[in-house]
Amino acid sequence: MANENWNLETNSELTSEAGSPVALVNAPRTAEQRVADRPAEYGDNVVPPKPTWYKTADGDDTGAGRVEPREIQLFWHSNIGEIQAHSQMPPLPPTPDAGGYNLGSRGLDHIYIAGHRVNVTGEGDVTVPGGDTDVILSGYWDRTDPVHPQWVRIQPATSYTVTVAAYNHDNVYGPESDPLTVTTPAVGYDRQHTTLPPGPVNDLQFGAPLPVITSSGGGPVILRWNKQLGVTKYEVYNNPSRETDVPMDPARPGLNVGDVKLGEIAQPAGNTQTVTTTTPNLTTPDLRLALKVRAVRTDTNGTAVGPFSTVLRSQLPPATAAPGKAGAPTLTESPVVGGQVKLTLVPPSIGPVNGAPTYYAVYDGTRKVATVSAPLGTAPHVTLAYKPSQAYSFTVVAGNSLGTGTASTALTGTTPAS
Structure with a gap:
């Protein structure tokens, strides 16, 4: 070969070395040598570029396009593939009736941006x-x-x-934009007043011992805290x-x-100083x-929520006995469609002898086909994929930390032929 061409998956064009197999001036570098000579940024992931704030015709930053006492609207460029409006399109052919010019391309801003x-x-x-290049900032996550x-x-x-910084689908961040300082205006007589958020609940505690589950009805958790002034209601989450x-x-x-809203309680009237609620x-x-x-x-200006109280952590007492016999499962949808067998599980009765379950195991004959946790107060649903004309015989076993109950009566059948 007169020249030795190399392309070690680089982003550059092929290179060659002077000389020939007969009379080499400089021997071609080895693959290892070429790898060692690669620039420091070789092979880096494509990262989004540095965003820039929109500017006025006078060149002033307008990233805070609209500023309210409790809200800031921000606008920025992503700086990817932007084409100046009315610039010529070559080497691309002109579009019909466009006179050889394009009208700008904001859509290209979003390439590589997740x-x-x-x-x-x-x-x-x-x-x-997403690739949007604007946002209404009403708050932020404080990570103190x-x-x-x-x-x-x-x-x-x-x-x-x-x-602001953009990130791609590999969660690789590009550089941050230049900082933009925005000052929100005060709430004055010339502005609509907004509702101020109330203060936090600082003394959340249990109002009674946690319930031992000894009946199908279960038991509630009682909470209490001191009344806050100027409050309409309270929200309880678990x-x-x-x-x-x-x-x-x-x-x-x-x-x-995973936060689940358990309920709300109105602000107590009169001189009551302690708020008590039952979940x-x-x-x-x-x-x-x-x-x-x-x-x-x-109030007349809107609704505002205060910060959460300190999280009150605990755990319900364990069951006092192993569960009893679960009820026979039923078909949630009958007839079965498309081989999707949907089951509704029927919990066992709960009492001093038969404890509450924490999970259910579903069997087809002797083969376990599903295990599901017992949700709060409801029977779970299970979906199983079966072939056409496939027979089944489903039983359910309820269990907890103390053991398992006996298997339920079987639900038998055959999926449709097609």
């Missing part, structure tokens, strides 16, 4: 899913306590310094997750993933409890 993260400098952040981040709302008459570090829920600002009946022994309460204020 979302953005707006950071309130020194305070927290908020994630903006990284285990339990708190949602903090934008306040009037306050300066905020914000940056998170039955077995994790103590539960992440925030981006779809529900102010809540964590719905809980029917699962050993259930983890992570209870928290927040106050809500509603």
